[in-house]
Amino acid sequence: MSQKPSDVAENEKVYLLEQARKQTDDWVNKAAALTDERFGELQALQPGIAVTVLAAEILTGASLLARESICEWMQGPVVCAHCGHSWRAVRPVDTDTLECPSCHKMFGYGPSLGDQ
């Protein structure tokens, strides 16, 4: 299936935020491994470390928000496991069953070919 350009842009944004978060987490973990004394020295010499710790917190929050904003709902082709009817549905990501518009059973579905 083809994605809307805005979906691609959102996915890219989430990917970049995740990368930035991982990178800053790494820096923060390395900084945390330092003794308090050494960290204090570095902080005095390199104020960037304090900024990085703050940036990591901001990025973590932004990354979570961005992920939630695109993962809350998804759309795509689904197939009724009971009668085989296929249709397109917009559904919350954690939905396990949908009502089939053909046989009206609340049935599990599987993504048909082409769904991500």
Ligand SMILES: [Zn+2]
């Ligand atoms: Zn059905």
